[in-house]
Amino acid sequence: MSIANLFSRFAGYYKRHGFFDTVRRALLALKRKFFAGHMVVFYCDLADRRRAEQASTPFAVRCIRTLAELNQDHLQQMTGFWNAKIAYDNICERFKRGALLWLAEYENGLAGYGWVLRGDTIEPYYFPLTQRDAHLFDFHVFPQYRGKGVNPYLVNCIFDDLAADGSVRAFIEAAEWNKPQLSSLRKTAFRYLGSVKSFTVLGHRFTWWSKAKAVETLNSPAAASGQVATLSSPNQR
Secondary structure (H helix, E strand, C coil), X not given: CCHHHHHHHHHHHHHHHCHHHHXXXXXXHHHHHHHCXXXXXXXXXXXXXXXXXXXXXXXXXXXXXXXXXXXXXXXXXXXXXXXXXXXXXXXXXXXXXXXXXXXEEECCEEEEEEEEEECCCCCCCXXXXXCCEEEEEEEEECHHHCCCCXXXXXXXXXXXXXXXXXXXXXXXXXXXXXXXXXXXXXXXXXXXXXXEEEEEECCEEEEEEECCXXXXXXXXXXXXXXXXXXXXXXXXX
16 A cells, blocks of 8 residues: 555544544554564365355345445445545455455345455465455454354355355455454354465565465465465566
């Protein structure tokens, strides 16, 4: 994210929440970025997964393929956290790249959402994906619906759709500090792949794996256990 976009996001947050909340949020964001440790990567072999028995739920799940299908109330909820323009531009870019937006709705309101992109990732990833892989990213459950199983229910519905459409593997990641998200993912068919750190310098992506699980089917740095450092170009996914 550019410096200009970063300042714009905080300016939008300041208008909604005031000075002290913005300072607290900024300090938390800096702490998470520079001191929060690794990202935890999960994978799912879709054909071999054990299909979850979905409990009765009041939430309806819907897949959105274009911006035109997204109603204005839902769009406003999704863009209301930081800077609405940046959030809107991100949504437009994701649809343009072919990403699908999955919604969990409750009585026509938006309870949560998540994005799925097949065969690629929006940002440079830790290893290349094949056309039959899928990346799940940017899942969010709104505060009033947390603790109700929205995220696992949404993920399991997505698994069913991906498997039916011919995808063979799915990947997702969460920050080590995000305990609720990690706990939620463990209620799905996702399995631990490894912990990773990465950064980009002069157009080159550096990736360090630790505690990586050996998965023979993956053509990735994580196929070897232990501490691994790799270098890839920005165009490699």
